[in-house]
Amino acid sequence: MDIVTAQEMYERDRVAMEAAGLDGKMLMENAGRAVAYDFLRHIQKEHKIVVLIGAGNNGGDGFVIARTLLNLGYDVEAWQVVPDAKTTGDAEAHKRIFQASGHPYRLLKSSEDLNTSLCRADVCIDAMLGIGVKGRLREPYADIVRLCNERSIVRLAVDLPSGVPADEGEEDFEAFQAHYTSIIEAPKQSAFLQHTQPYYGEWSVVEIGLPPKQLPDHRRRLWGRADVERTLPGREAHSHKGSHGKGLVIGGSRLMPGSVAMTARAALRSGAGLIAVSTDSEAIPAISPYVQEATFVEGENGGRVPDLGGYDGIAVGMGLGRNSMQETVVERLVREKETPLLVDADGLYLLKGFLGELKNREVPTVLTPHPGEFAHLTGLSIQEILRAPFSYSKEFAEKHGVYLVLKGPSTIITGPDGEQRVDVSGNAGLAKGGSGDVLSGILLSMMMQTEHVMDALSNGCFLHGSTADLLVQDGHSKVDLLASDVIEGLSRTFRTFSS
Numbered sequence: 001m002d003i004v005t006a007q008e009m010y011e012r013d014r015v016a017m018e019a020a021g022l023d024g025k026m027l028m029e030n031a032g033r034a035v036a037y038d039f040l041r042h043i044q045k046e047h048k049i050v051v052l053i054g055a056g057n058n059g060g061d062g063f064v065i066a067r068t069l070l071n072l073g074y075d076v077e078a079w080q081v082v083p084d085a086k087t088t089g090d091a092e093a094h095k096r097i098f099q100a101s102g103h104p105y106r107l108l109k110s111s112e113d114l115n116t117s118l119c120r121a122d123v124c125i126d127a128m129l130g131i132g133v134k135g136r137l138r139e140p141y142a143d144i145v146r147l148c149n150e151r152s153i154v155r156l157a158v159d160l161p162s163g164v165p166a167d168e169g170e171e172d173f174e175a176f177q178a179h180y181t182s183i184i185e186a187p188k189q190s191a192f193l194q195h196t197q198p199y200y201g202e203w204s205v206v207e208i209g210l211p212p213k214q215l216p217d218h219r220r221r222l223w224g225r226a227d228v229e230r231t232l233p234g235r236e237a238h239s240h241k242g243s244h245g246k247g248l249v250i251g252g253s254r255l256m257p258g259s260v261a262m263t264a265r266a267a268l269r270s271g272a273g274l275i276a277v278s279t280d281s282e283a284i285p286a287i288s289p290y291v292q293e294a295t296f297v298e299g300e301n302g303g304r305v306p307d308l309g310g311y312d313g314i315a316v317g318m319g320l321g322r323n324s325m326q327e328t329v330v331e332r333l334v335r336e337k338e339t340p341l342l343v344d345a346d347g348l349y350l351l352k353g354f355l356g357e358l359k360n361r362e363v364p365t366v367l368t369p370h371p372g373e374f375a376h377l378t379g380l381s382i383q384e385i386l387r388a389p390f391s392y393s394k395e396f397a398e399k400h401g402v403y404l405v406l407k408g409p410s411t412i413i414t415g416p417d418g419e420q421r422v423d424v425s426g427n428a429g430l431a432k433g434g435s436g437d438v439l440s441g442i443l444l445s446m447m448m449q450t451e452h453v454m455d456a457l458s459n460g461c462f463l464h465g466s467t468a469d470l471l472v473q474d475g476h477s478k479v480d481l482l483a484s485d486v487i488e489g490l491s492r493t494f495r496t497f498s499s
């Protein structure tokens with residue numbers, strides 16, 4: 001499913017109209033009806049429903065929604081919150097159809113009148129502003145949004161909660177706080193940002209009849225279960241351990257043996273054929289009982305860099321430490337040109353001095369920062385990154401020729417050519433030490449089993465997050481879930497794909 005900016009959404013509508021001969025009124029009818037039927041899951045016949053209608057096309061959708069619900073026998077009061085002269089074009093045409101169907105609407109004169117209606121209502125549908133919003137809400141919208149947010153009422157939003165910008169980059173706004181949003185045709189960037197996503201509540205997407213084959217490909221999409229089903233590699237009957245990749249995990253230290261142990265075990269649990277661990281010799285006794293299947297290479301302790309030949313993939317950085325000897329290891333790995341490399345945690349910290357050399361690598365380099373680590377790599381603040389993660393990821397990945405996995409509740413995976421995928425699986429149970437180490441192991445394993453790196457990374461993120469989701473549905477809670485539980489839970493997720 002594509003993720004769009006406001007501009008890209010307008011472009012899609014334009015293409016649908018030009019290439020397929022659809023017109024704006026038709027699309028509005030499709031949108032309003034699809035949203036109205038989508039809302040039926042959240043409303044009941046005895047509910048009193050208020051539909052708030054703005055001046056633009058989002059308001060036009062509101063007239064279609066109100067008419068559809070009234071035709072179905074629901075108790076609906078339609079409120080146009082702007083003077084009549086403000087509604088024009090397709091929205092005005094649908095207002096006429098609404099009236100011709102025998103339905104009256106109310107015009108907002110004062111917010112007290114509306115407040116009286118809201119006091120009696122059970123459900124409020126926000127069809128005031130959608131992707132056309134610019135800047136902070138003006139009156140009367142700001143006042144109405146405050147009234148709605150204060151009331152204990154079911155709040156449903158059409159396309160976007162009014163006031164929420166469609167695109168990333170905007171921080172100064174006030175908005176309708178929806179319990180549920182019915183998004184038209186494609187989710188907008190703001191459905192995935194930490195500061196805007198909470199305004200959507202739960203959401204899903206309704207289809208309005210745009211011709212999929214003619215639409216521009218903006219190369220930014222949500223990666224879901226169906227995509228994983230399509231691209232996850234199977235296991236051939238005649239395969240052997242060498243067929244699924246021989247990986248090297250470099251990291252861990254005497255005081256931090258667990259991280260690298262989890263990476264190695266997660267890689268094996270997600271299908272890697274062989275895993276070697278290069279670590280401080282003093283850490284080996286702590287790691288080996290946890291991953292009996294791994295072999296060991298005496299590692300960077302004392303400045304020794306392990307022999308890097310013969311591996312299909314290398315992951316470095318988990319529990320590695322940050323001193324000059326470890327920096328030498330990272331430097332050498334960056335200059336090594338034959339093996340795909342994944343860099344995480346301390347490895348990212350040490351990588352900063354060698355960013356300029358990444359472009360020279362001839363095989364994939366994958367960086368897996370959380371926003372704090374990405375801030376260190378870019379010199380930006382965490383807040384700046386969270387405000388515009390799509391743009392900063394794209395800029396960085398293209399500039400350095402790397403794959404970037406920016407971790408978070410919505411993980412953004414960006415390729416060196418700027419393609420982006422978003423994974424929203426997972427839950428707050430993953431906000432614990434060790435989660436990143438486990439993800440690195442899964443990603444290393446996926447990279448060794450799938451030639452298409454974007455698919456490997458997207459699938460790896462999905463396996464990690466959806467395992468955590470499965471575990472909190474059955475057996476665990478978000479409080480007690482440990483990163484190591486996710487490793488052991490991977491088998492359950494794989495079994496859901498086994499056919």
Ligand SMILES: NC(=O)C1=CN([C@@H]2O[C@H](COP(=O)(O)OP(=O)(O)OC[C@H]3O[C@@H](n4cnc5c(N)ncnc54)[C@H](OP(=O)(O)O)[C@@H]3O)[C@@H](O)[C@H]2O)[C@@H](O)CC1
Binds near residue numbers: 130131
């Ligand atoms: N064919 C299509 O395109 C389809 C579009 N569809 C639907 O249309 C929606 C997009 O419609 P849109 O472009 O008319 O924008 P919309 O969100 O209604 O807002 C425009 C109004 O907002 C006002 N306004 C702006 N900022 C403001 C502020 N800060 N505070 C207060 N007011 C502000 C602005 O006023 P102005 O600045 O012009 O005075 C103008 O009146 C989209 O989300 C989807 O729901 C579907 O029907 C499918 C087909």
Ligand SMILES: [K+]
Binds near residue numbers: 058159161
């Ligand atoms: K809205």
